[in-house]
Amino acid sequence: MARLTAPAPADIDAKTQGALDAIAKQFGFAPSMFTMLAANPTVLEIVMGLQGSIAKLLDAKTRHTIALAVSQSNGCRYCQALHGFISSNLGGMSAGEIELARTGPSSDPKRAAVAKFAQQLIETRGQVSDEDLAVIREVGYIDPEIQAIVAIVVVTLLTSYLNNVSDTVADVPGADHQSAWLSSPSAAQTKETTTLNLDKLITKHLTRYFDPSKRIPEETFQQLLRYLRTSPTTINIQPNHFHVLETQDGKDKLADALVGRFADNAEKVRNASHAIVFTTRKDIPDTHLQEIFEKERSDGRFADPEIQKGWEAGASNFVEIQTENYGGDVLHWLEKNTYLVVGATMMAAASLGVDATPLEGFDRTTVDAAFHLTDTDYTTTLLLVLGYPDEARVSRQPVSRFDAEKIFTRI
Numbered sequence: 373m374a375r376l377t378a379p380a381p382a383d384i385d386a387k388t389q390g391a392l393d394a395i396a397k398q399f400g401f402a403p404s405m406f407t408m409l410a411a412n413p414t415v416l417e418i419v420m421g422l423q424g425s426i427a428k429l430l431d432a433k434t435r436h437t438i439a440l441a442v443s444q445s446n447g448c449r450y451c452q453a454l455h456g457f458i459s460s461n462l463g464g465m466s467a468g469e470i471e472l473a474r475t476g477p478s479s480d481p482k483r484a485a486v487a488k489f490a491q492q493l494i495e496t497r498g499q500v501s502d503e504d505l506a507v508i509r510e511v512g513y514i515d516p517e518i519q520a521i522v523a524i525v526v527v528t529l530l531t532s533y534l535n536n537v538s539d540t541v542a543d544v545p546g547a548d549h550q551s552a553w554l555s556s557p558s559a560a561q562t563k564e565t566t567t568l569n570l571d572k573l574i575t576k577h578l579t580r581y582f583d584p585s586k587r588i589p590e591e592t593f594q595q596l597l598r599y600l601r602t603s604p605t606t607i608n609i610q611p612n613h614f615h616v617l618e619t620q621d622g623k624d625k626l627a628d629a630l631v632g633r634f635a636d637n638a639e640k641v642r643n644a645s646h647a648i649v650f651t652t653r654k655d656i657p658d659t660h661l662q663e664i665f666e667k668e669r670s671d672g673r674f675a676d677p678e679i680q681k682g683w684e685a686g687a688s689n690f691v692e693i694q695t696e697n698y699g700g701d702v703l704h705w706l707e708k709n710t711y712l713v714v715g716a717t718m719m720a721a722a723s724l725g726v727d728a729t730p731l732e733g734f735d736r737t738t739v740d741a742a743f744h745l746t747d748t749d750y751t752t753t754l755l756l757v758l759g760y761p762d763e764a765r766v767s768r769q770p771v772s773r774f775d776a777e778k779i780f781t782r783i
């Protein structure tokens with residue numbers, strides 16, 4: 373549900389309705405961003421006026437490129453979907469061009485430079501370096517055009533801020549709203565924010581008390597999910613589905629399922645910034661294997677189709693071997709993969725300066741029921757809560773582990 377409320381149709385005055393009708397005619401549908409903005413007709417008028425004005429600047433593909441780059445940098449999922457739709461349906465850009473515009477590069481060097489410059493403007497809040505300016509001039513932009521780029525960036529920022537505040541519900545036909553930001557990082561996003569400090573990790577307790585006032589920035593969280601999506605699993609079996617709880621309602625849904633002897637964990641979930649329910653397939657039917665192979669083929673995992681074919685035969689055979697190894701208990705094997713994925717995600721979170729605590733203390737039947745997993749192909753394996761510690765409640769006691777002599781045999 374969006375965080376800002378759109379007005380009821382009866383509360384929209386005739387002039388505003390006329391503006392919304394014109395937008396619906398232009399797009400072929402009424403994007404929920406404009407319906408939401410109708411709650412304040414003056415804001416709607418400002419947005420439409422500014423968008424109308426910037427339509428006179430530069431060429432359409434360059435404008436779309438800037439809008440896509442800004443939306444990506446700003447982590448505005450709704451804007452990515454909407455600008456993706458506009459760029460392809462109204463702007464004539466191919467899926468490849470759209471993807472490139474989001475991530476910085478482009479098949480056209482001028483547009484590649486403009487996308488990068490737009491993201492630099494956001495990163496530096498306009499205080500771009502002399503070198504950045506020199507690069508944009510080098511590809512042929514003259515000063516009035518550089519002003520135009522800044523104007524388009526700032527107008528796109530306005531709508532992405534409005535959509536980020538509202539968390540506008542994605543309603544764009546044909547758009548894969550998630551994959552836009554999951555597929556590849558933007559130029560700005562590839563920069564590491566924190567360096568993993570192993571020495572600090574060695575002396576650190578897992579966080580039990582999270583600070584409810586601290587939220588993981590959207591861009592950081594997206595980076596973590598991008599990592600999670602690409603975690604490796606045995607023969608690329610990908611047995612997981614992740615329920616990502618990023619709203620209080622989502623977290624409460626999980627916390628409400630942590631009752632009885634697991635009630636202690638409920639507070640951790642409620643106070644965390646985000647939580648993830650890691651679920652695992654209970655078996656591997658042939659349809660699942662075929663889905664993996666199809667994706668590998670379309671992603672071009674192996675350059676040679678013959679090698680892909682050989683891989684598929686080997687992978688299918690390996691499933692049979694593991695099924696036998698585990699006495700038919702395939703879930704046992706697959707859940708080991710899930711634990712690895714959780715471990716890797718904990719380290720990825722640490723590298724981003726985010727605390728991540730796994731929770732095994734839950735009743736599987738209750739959590740499965742809360743997430744409508746009962747009698748499905750999936751079951752809950754582990755929970756992961758993420759966020760920042762409540763500094764007043766961080767344990768200052770030493771971490772206790774067996775001595776090295778007991779646990780290492782170095783040969």
Ligand SMILES: Cc1cc2nc3c(=O)[nH]c(=O)nc-3n(C[C@H](O)[C@H](O)[C@H](O)COP(=O)(O)O)c2cc1C
Pocket residue numbers: 576577578580637730731732733734771772
């Ligand atoms: C797989 C796993 C499951 C865990 N489950 C819970 C849990 O349900 N609740 C909890 O408070 N802590 C949980 N923990 C945290 C451990 O209890 C804790 O890391 C361990 O006792 C060592 O304590 P330390 O991190 O303070 O050194 C879990 C840790 C792991 C690795």
